[in-house]
Amino acid sequence: MAVLLDTLSWILLLAGSALLIIGGIGLIRFPDFYSRVQAAGLTDTLCSICILLGLMLQAGSITLAGKILFALLFLLFTGPTAAHALAKTAHFDRLEAWKSGDGGASSKR
Numbered sequence: 001m002a003v004l005l006d007t008l009s010w011i012l013l014l015a016g017s018a019l020l021i022i023g024g025i026g027l028i029r030f031p032d033f034y035s036r037v038q039a040a041g042l043t044d045t046l047c048s049i050c051i052l053l054g055l056m057l058q059a060g061s062i063t064l065a066g067k068i069l070f071a072l073l074f075l076l077f078t079g080p081t082a083a084h085a086l087a088k089t090a091h092f093d094r095l096e097a098w099k100s101g102d103g104g105a106s107s108k109r
Contacts (some may be wrong), residue, residue: 026039034095034097048072068094
């Protein structure tokens with residue numbers, strides 16, 4: 001049983017790490033602010049779920065697993081809310097989205 005929990009924990013930890021790297025590449029590669037906010041918000045939430053679930057499986061006590069679960073729930077609510085607030089503020093500030101003919105990042109025009 002311990003080998004199964006360790007294997008599942010490592011799979012979750014590696015998946016979370018891979019999502020973190022993919023999100024970082026997305027932040028570099030995407031052309032405009034809105035795409036980057038989406039990449040950061042989505043991968044941040046997904047990688048924190050995977051990493052914290054993997055850590056919960058490695059926790060030695062119920063108390064520690066409960067604390068990790070509380071941190072996970074906090075991140076599930078605050079991460080997407082922050083990404084939404086950033087995108088809404090950019091839209092309110094009239095930041096234009098990237099168009100295929102622009103050739104560069106979005107900017108105020």
